Amino acid sequence: MIRILVCQKWVAPEGDSRGASHSPADRAALELALHIRDRAEDQTEVIVVSLGGPGALHGLRDSLARGADRALWISGPTDLRSDAVAAAIHSAVSTHLVEIGVPDWVICGDYSADRGSGSVPAFLAAFWDAEQALGLVQVTEHSASSLGAVRRLDGGRRELLSVSSPAVLSVEGSVATLRRATLARELAAATMEISEATAPLGPRETPVEVTAYRPRARMLAAPAGQTALERVRSITDTATAAAHGETVALTPDEAAERILTALRDWGYL
Amino acid sequence: MPDSPMPDNPMPDNPMPETPFFEVVVVGAGPAGSCAATVLARRGVSVLLIERGPFPGSKNMYGGVVYPRILDSLHPEWWEEMPIQRWVTRRSTMVLTENQAVTIDFRSQNWGVPPYNGATAYRPDMDHWLASKAEAAGARLLTSTTVTGLITDARGQVCGVRTDRPDGDVACRMVIACDGVNSFVAKEAGLYPDLNPANFTLGVKETLGLSRSVIEERFAVRDREGVDIEILGGTQGVNGGGFIYTNLDTLAVGVVLKLPALAAQKTRPEEIIAHLKSHPGIAPLVEGGEILEYSAHLIPEAGRSMMPQLTGEGLLVAGDAAAMCLAAGIWLEGVNFAMASGMAAAETAAEAITAGDVSKRGLAGYEKRLNSSFVLADHDKLSRIPGLVLSDRVQHQYPQMIANVVERVFRVDNPQPKPGLRKIFAEERKRAGVRLRDLARDGWTGMRGFG
Amino acid sequence: MTQDNLRWPEISFEDRIGTARFDVGERAHITVDSRICADCSTRECVVACPAKLFVPTADGGILFNYEQCFECGTCYMVCNREGAIAWTYPDGGHGVVFSQT
Ligand SMILES: Cc1cc2nc3c(=O)[nH]c(=O)nc-3n(C[C@H](O)[C@H](O)[C@H](O)COP(=O)(O)OP(=O)(O)OC[C@H]3O[C@@H](n4cnc5c(N)ncnc54)[C@H](O)[C@@H]3O)c2cc1C
Numbered sequence: 001m002i003r004i005l006v007c008q009k010w011v012a013p014e015g016d017s018r019g020a021s022h023s024p025a026d027r028a029a030l031e032l033a034l035h036i037r038d039r040a041e042d043q044t045e046v047i048v049v050s051l052g053g054p055g056a057l058h059g060l061r062d063s064l065a066r067g068a069d070r071a072l073w074i075s076g077p078t079d080l081r082s083d084a085v086a087a088a089i090h091s092a093v094s095t096h097l098v099e100i101g102v103p104d105w106v107i108c109g110d111y112s113a114d115r116g117s118g119s120v121p122a123f124l125a126a127f128w129d130a131e132q133a134l135g136l137v138q139v140t141e142h143s144a145s146s147l148g149a150v151r152r153l154d155g156g157r158r159e160l161l162s163v164s165s166p167a168v169l170s171v172e173g174s175v176a177t178l179r180r181a182t183l184a185r186e187l188a189a190a191t192m193e194i195s196e197a198t199a200p201l202g203p204r205e206t207p208v209e210v211t212a213y214r215p216r217a218r219m220l221a222a223p224a225g226q227t228a229l230e231r232v233r234s235i236t237d238t239a240t241a242a243a244h245g246e247t248v249a250l251t252p253d254e255a256a257e258r259i260l261t262a263l264r265d266w267g268y269l
Numbered sequence: 270m271p272d273s274p275m276p277d278n279p280m281p282d283n284p285m286p287e288t289p290f291f292e293v294v295v296v297g298a299g300p301a302g303s304c305a306a307t308v309l310a311r312r313g314v315s316v317l318l319i320e321r322g323p324f325p326g327s328k329n330m331y332g333g334v335v336y337p338r339i340l341d342s343l344h345p346e347w348w349e350e351m352p353i354q355r356w357v358t359r360r361s362t363m364v365l366t367e368n369q370a371v372t373i374d375f376r377s378q379n380w381g382v383p384p385y386n387g388a389t390a391y392r393p394d395m396d397h398w399l400a401s402k403a404e405a406a407g408a409r410l411l412t413s414t415t416v417t418g419l420i421t422d423a424r425g426q427v428c429g430v431r432t433d434r435p436d437g438d439v440a441c442r443m444v445i446a447c448d449g450v451n452s453f454v455a456k457e458a459g460l461y462p463d464l465n466p467a468n469f470t471l472g473v474k475e476t477l478g479l480s481r482s483v484i485e486e487r488f489a490v491r492d493r494e495g496v497d498i499e500i501l502g503g504t505q506g507v508n509g510g511g512f513i514y515t516n517l518d519t520l521a522v523g524v525v526l527k528l529p530a531l532a533a534q535k536t537r538p539e540e541i542i543a544h545l546k547s548h549p550g551i552a553p554l555v556e557g558g559e560i561l562e563y564s565a566h567l568i569p570e571a572g573r574s575m576m577p578q579l580t581g582e583g584l585l586v587a588g589d590a591a592a593m594c595l596a597a598g599i600w601l602e603g604v605n606f607a608m609a610s611g612m613a614a615a616e617t618a619a620e621a622i623t624a625g626d627v628s629k630r631g632l633a634g635y636e637k638r639l640n641s642s643f644v645l646a647d648h649d650k651l652s653r654i655p656g657l658v659l660s661d662r663v664q665h666q667y668p669q670m671i672a673n674v675v676e677r678v679f680r681v682d683n684p685q686p687k688p689g690l691r692k693i694f695a696e697e698r699k700r701a702g703v704r705l706r707d708l709a710r711d712g713w714t715g716m717r718g719f720g
Numbered sequence: 721m722t723q724d725n726l727r728w729p730e731i732s733f734e735d736r737i738g739t740a741r742f743d744v745g746e747r748a749h750i751t752v753d754s755r756i757c758a759d760c761s762t763r764e765c766v767v768a769c770p771a772k773l774f775v776p777t778a779d780g781g782i783l784f785n786y787e788q789c790f791e792c793g794t795c796y797m798v799c800n801r802e803g804a805i806a807w808t809y810p811d812g813g814h815g816v817v818f819s820q821t
Pocket residue numbers: 296297298299300301302319320321322325326328329330331332333334335336414415416417447448449450453471472473474523525566567568587588589590593594595601602603604605607809
């Protein structure tokens with residue numbers, strides 16, 4: 001039996017449960033799972049998991065209606081920190097869905113409708129010690145145990161990945177368009193059973209206040225130069241063709257050290 | 270979840286065994302549909318209420334005042350639960366010309382205490398609540414689902430609906446069409462012989478944000494009291510009218526425009542609202558309000574004369590789908606008519622199902638019920654009023670005449686002595702180009718209609 | 721208060737329509753046959769559509785966008801030309817979502 005776990009977050013706009021939804025990415029995650037299941041030769045099961053208040057049950061029913069086989073609701077606060085969310089999901093699945101063991105695939109949207117940090121999938125991969133392929137924009141081919149995907153990199157570049165299970169994937173909304181529920185299934189989902197677990201208390205997401213970054217003040221030597229003009233030039237670098245970039249070939253450890261040194265030099269740390 | 274028959278457990282006489290079955294399918298979870306579904310569910314009839322919006326009320330807008338006394342029997346003490354904004358304790362009718370306004374103002378504190386009279390409310394809130402009552406009674410609600418057609422059997426009897434979901438057919442014994450003003454269900458069943466755009470008005474509205482205290486000061490109300498202002502004139506020559514209603518911390522300001530008149534000229538709906546808002550009699554009331562939501566919807570305006578056949582083979586039509594809305598000048602009531610007709614349709618359907626005859630003949634009790642209730646009684650009494658109110662004379666000549674008469678009555682022309690009212694009236698009637706014969710006839714129509 | 725203060729600072733149409741929420745579906749629920757519109761001189765839809773979705777084009781046709789539509793039905797009612805407008809409701813769950821009206 002192949003098991004695909006889909007993690008979704010049901011998010012309501014402030015004070016109005018009527019506009020609640022899964023993010024397009026979370027919807028794409030479910031569709032990808034259903035797609036893999038429908039084409040798999042081995043028996044395959046899609047299990048949806050959602051952590052949150054009772055509103056999450058609506059989201060789970062919606063996913064059941066659209067074709068998920070089973071659902072697990074982890075009751076808990078919606079603002080747990082990503083590592084705590086992942087820990088809660090990992091432990092709830094391990095204790096309430098024992099038969100699953102390590103899921104073959106864990107598929108998440110790469111952001112929730114309330115735009116979290118998108119780091120839950122990475123923590124999940126750590127907990128299950130699985131491969132991870134995050135931020136997929138396209139899944140090109142798949143079998144039940146491996147798939148090819150495209151990942152977005154900075155600067156408009158793309159990375160082609162080949163991933164084999166067990167793995168944690170996070171997908172963007174572009175990966176798939178979620179199917180609608182059939183009428184009979186939509187009606188049936190209203191009374192389908194949903195397993196329940198409770199999230200252990202964990203650290204909350206600290207609300208991040210977004211302000212423009214200001215490097216802290218640091219001591220600078222007086223600029224060199226005889227005249228005011230020269231000193232200004234030496235600060236602003238106008239006349240020199242000084243290299244602002246630097247290419248180095250280093251081991252990852254050295255590279256990390258080098259980056260930190262540079263940031264320190266520039267006053268960012 | 271309420272207990273109700275599951276689709277995989279079809280009733281014995283499901284004509285389409287593979288298809289989910291309900292005894293009655295109600296199309297549209299507006300006030301008509303939700304009240305119909307509530308009545309049916311309470312009578313033990315299995316009922317599916319289908320709504321195309323993501324939640325009931327999401328597609329629905331109106332002016333803003335509901336008269337829910339009809340709910341006394343269905344949801345006693347509805348006023349404890351219903352999501353309302355303010356209780357209407359003041360009603361005004363304003364007649365506007367370009368720079369004049371005549372207002373008749375009525376206030377009653379009786380309307381501010383149970384069982385109340387009218388209330389302002391948002392449709393997405395109210396319709397959502399009404400549908401939740403239907404669910405609590407045992408009806409199944411299916412949202413995000415558009416009914417796309419009727420299924421009929423060999424005898425031409427309606428026995429199901431098609432929806433836009435995959436495998437979207439539902440089988441049933443009969444359908445109640447509560448799908449609102451555009452009712453494609455009633456049209457498909459051939460119950461609307463012809464569709465005349467002149468029978469419809471377009472309502473456009475702005476929800477304006479203002480603080481509670483500013484609203485209460487400007488409209489001279491306190492606590493949860495609210496105001497309902499109906500406006501005649503002020504629509505820039507397009508036949509129609511306007512309204513202002515007070516919500517808790519918003520105002521509803523809008524105009525209602527006769528379709529052919531709107532289409533035949535050059536001013537767009539939002540410009541007509543803007544013009545109304547800048548009228549010297551209106552501006553001080555609405556100034557500073559930030560537009561929180563702009564919305565629009567059609568109204569079946571012609572009352573009795575445009576009503577379709579209300580009964581088909583296995584089909585009943587209720588609410589705006591049957592043009593039950595009462596839009597007669599100082600009245601703009603549709604929600605109460607929708608609720609009452611939905612309830613009447615459901616009572617009839619429940620009886621017909623028990624009797625085992627949902628043919629047109631078996632459903633004949635519906636029209637009888639409506640005739641003996643306010644629904645058709647009011648429509649019959651006021652059948653000529655919509656035409657009168659939207660007529661060119663009432664729209665373009667009378668407001669000017671009335672305003673000029675009132676202006677001269679109150680004007681102090683010293684050292685001239687005050688002129689007699691009769692003289693002013695005769696002069697202003699002539700000035701406005703109103704013929705005495707038309708005035709007398711309109712007066713008579715109005716007296717008979719309103720009286 | 722001066723006359724100027726009474727003047728309403730009207731918002732742009734984009735801002736106005738932006739106050740309403742639309743959960744746009746993938747299927748265009750209304751389509752307009754611009755070839756038929758090319759022969760239409762009355763253009764009822766242009767003035768009457770509350771969402772201002774009918775835009776005359778330089779070549780005499782009509783440009784129509786279905787996205788921010790109130791699903792009111794005004795356009796098919798006022799249009800006098802057979803076949804110019806194909807009108808349906810959006811797929812279930814999509815289209816306008818009112819909240820305070
Ligand atoms: C501008 C304006 C101002 C008004 N002011 C007032 C007022 O102040 N007071 C008052 O009492 N009345 C007022 N009315 C009238 C009132 O809104 C209507 O009479 C009332 O809403 C009718 O209720 P209904 O249930 O028949 O239809 P609706 O409220 O229109 O409900 C129909 C429902 O059916 C659904 N539906 C339609 N087609 C389908 C389909 N194919 N499949 C699934 N679902 C479908 C719709 O989404 C909707 O939820 C006003 C109307 C307008 C437009």
